[in-house]
Amino acid sequence: MKDALHDLLQQALQRLHQDGVLEASAPDFVVERTRTREHGDFACNVAMLLAKKAGRPPRDLAAAIIAALPANALIAKVEIAGPGFINFFLTDTAWHDEIRRVLHEGAHYGHGKSGAGRAVGVEFVSANPTGPLHVGHARAAAIGDTLARLFSASGWKVYREYYYNDAGAQIQNLALSVQARIKGIEPDDPRWPADGYRGDYIRDVARDYVSGATVEAGHPTGDYNREYTREFAKDDVAAAAPEATGYRVTAGKDPDDLDAIRDFAVAWLRREQDADLRAFGVEFDVYFLESSLYTEGQVLRVVDRIAAEGHSYEADGALWLRATEFGDDKDRVMRKSDGTYTYFVPDVAYHLSKWERGYKRAITELGADHHGSLARVRAGLQALDIGIPKDWPEYVLHQMVTVMKGGEEVKISKRAGSYVTLRDLIDMAGLDATRYFLIARKSDSQLVFDIDLARAQTNDNPVYYIQYAHARVCSVERQMHERSIVFEQHDALKHLDRLQGHHARDVMVEISRFPEIVEAAADNREPHLLAQYLRELAGAFHVWYNAEQFLVDDEGQRNARVALAYATRQVLANGLAMLGVSAPQTM
């Protein structure tokens, strides 16, 4: 609806331009929802933006623009208000058309085409396989997965990526920790490795290693990376393909074979992380192993390319990137004096791989404590001199999560030791509440996760509030069947003018916002907008539900109300699906 008004205004401006009334071409004006009914349904600021250039008072311009609007069935009334706002009041027909559209498009309502089928990579979680996923990863998973769903609904071809740091010192610490447990050494023992992982899960890994267990996981449709590589490998784009993403590792049992212990432990923890994510409703398309960047020579390739472009130098026995040339605070070491590479070089190589695999947009979701790596990776990509835009990839950072229960902060998990795990959250609050709570706040503000509130089955809890609205419509449907009331949707949609009063109207207005919300949430990378919106839609519905009986004797009125209730249910279901939250039929 907003877009339709924007088009009408654009046409009016063009007409004024052709008639010589306006010299300047149309600026970037906005059509937006009003806050109060008195200002109409939509308002536009174009007259105020044009006033200065045109040398005319904004209210005069507004009158001229209104006079130039083409005939249409959308607008019932236009007013000029305040400093020069153009306020639009829409016809009943406009709202009814939107409701018809909802029921016609069904599960597709709210989906857009702005992505035009282009590829976007959304990378998130990307935890080291050294322990269970914690609350920070849970927030990352909720944000990343919801963004992916939003992009998908906006017409993008979405690939969810998970980058495994399966090489380096952390992994070595993991192997040493498991080995210590195998030898019966406890975390408090003086022989325990200095930076060892102390959680109970290490004991489980050690137990399975000793018993000779096999850890395996395939991914249902096989080798994703190869598949995508084929799709992306067009013209001169040569794709770098990491190896297969499934794994199968049988424990070596030998307590002195640190390599075998390492491989087993990594696979063991990947399996646990995979299982937790799946329980959280999150699946990835691409699992990218850091180790593959070494084995396939991509790390060397990046370093050589940067050196060839003259963006590196040697000093103190190390090879440095001139990161300051590309906006970073200081130059960064790429190759250490011991000949190994710093972590960010494979990071650059990984993002290069995304670029070469054809992602028009790449979103990297990170905890804010890693924001330092952002400038580094972008600097590295710039230093390659291959035309990657300065602001590519895009980053979404999330701030810390504090978990509260019984009025106190929860910090400890038995299994992981020093932090609360994703599994803990799901166990305590349930899948739906956990996903909703983690997505409902803007990602760059700190989040307090109140377990007691998330568990509450009362109106305190926004998740149940939204789901309850959905269940109520289902209940109305059941009542109709029980009372043998016939509902003819086709006929009902012809008589939506039987909907009277502001309660039903408010519901229609809320419903019509849904496509705008989906688009804004994806464009701005702000999935919390959708969570907030659904609460408002559910609110408008509950008010209407309490104010008016749906299943009344008057057939026309009844059908119109049921149709609107169904449309509400459809939008709630579509929105909840994008959040990965269930839409129950009964509660």
Place this chain on the structure above:
RNA sequence: GCGCCCGUAGCUCAAUCGGAUAGAGCAUCGGCCUUCUAAGCCGACGGUUGCUGGUUCGAUUCCAGUCGGGCGCGCCA
């Protein structure tokens, strides 16, 4: 010291690339169930948007400064 994020009602948070009278929920107080689910609805109370300037028709939003909180500043990842 430098960089990034945040600061809005007692609490948890919104506010549509700068819009009109800053909104919800919780908490507190008071109402509504012989009627489709009361997991709901209605009402009341609650604000110098941390502070000071600037930009303009208009600032919670942009800029500068300042105070407070978080995170990061390694030849760790």
